[in-house]
Amino acid sequence: MKQVIIASNNAHKVQEIETALDFEGWEFKTLRQAGLDSDPEEDADTFLGNARIKARAAHELSGSAVLADDSGLEVDALDGAPGVYSSRYAGEHGDDAANNAKLLRELANVPDEKRTARFVCTLVFIDEDGTELTARGTIEGKIGYEERGNEGFxxxxxxxxxxxxxxxxxxxxxxxxxxxxxxxxxxxxxxxxNISETLK
Incomplete structure (x- = not known):
């Protein structure tokens, strides 16, 4: 059984990763499940840099294969903000309501055609032997004028x-x-x- 530690304690994230990377014999654990306490300062100015910081810290602690991600929202009218500061855009880490309220304020006078944005996710996978693989995914869209729906976060x-x-x-x-x-x-x-072509 190959253990892969996910540099997060987010159960939803683990579920999504398990479904996507369902390689035979792979077992995924959060930091907490693996008995690790890893919370490095994410001070890079790119998603890739922050994901790499998290992955390398967990790899050094565990010696296991690890997977880390960093993701956020880029709004074109705000020159790519909130970007790497997405989770603490309004000042306090993870305050979704305050972050959304600030974003709506910042875009108050921006017309529909200029409200283009994308979510970005960068992944860094480090295998037991230190081999590093990365991947990036995006989804394009626009920012609406009010919050709608209860499914997401x-x-x-x-x-x-x-x-x-x-x-x-x-x-x-x-x-x-x-x-x-x-x-x-x-x-x-x-x-x-990438894993299938490089490691399998």
Whole structure:
């Protein structure tokens, strides 16, 4: 059995990764499940840099294969903000309501055609022997004018992807529908291909 430690304690993330990387004999564990306490400072200015910081810290602690991700929202009218600061855009880490409220304020006078945005996910996988593989996934869309839907988290209630007719937010579709088009889903599909070609 190959143990892969996910540099996160997010159960939803683990579920999505297990489904996408269902290689025979692979077992995924969160940091907590693996008995690890790893919380390095994510001070890089790119998603790839932050994912690499998390992956290398977990790999050094465990010696196991590890997988880390960093993701966020890039809004074109805000020159790519909130970017790597997506989870703490309004100041406090993980305050979805405050982050969404700030984003709506920042875009208050921005017309529909200029509200284009994308979610970005970068993955860094480090195998037991230190081999590093990376993958990137995006989903294009626009920022709506109000929060809609209860299914997602973060900026999902404001993000209207080009898929689903450009009518529904990511918080108005099922988790399965979201996974089929999401930035993390796209990054995981790219990583699966990379692992299959490089390591298997």
């Amino acid at each position: 973060g900026y999902d209630p404001l993000f209207v992807p080009d898929e689903f007719g450009g009518e529904l937010t990511l918080a108005q579709v099922s988790q399965a529908q979201k996974n089929s088009v999401s930035h993390r889903g796209n990054a995981l599909r790219a990583l699966r291909k």
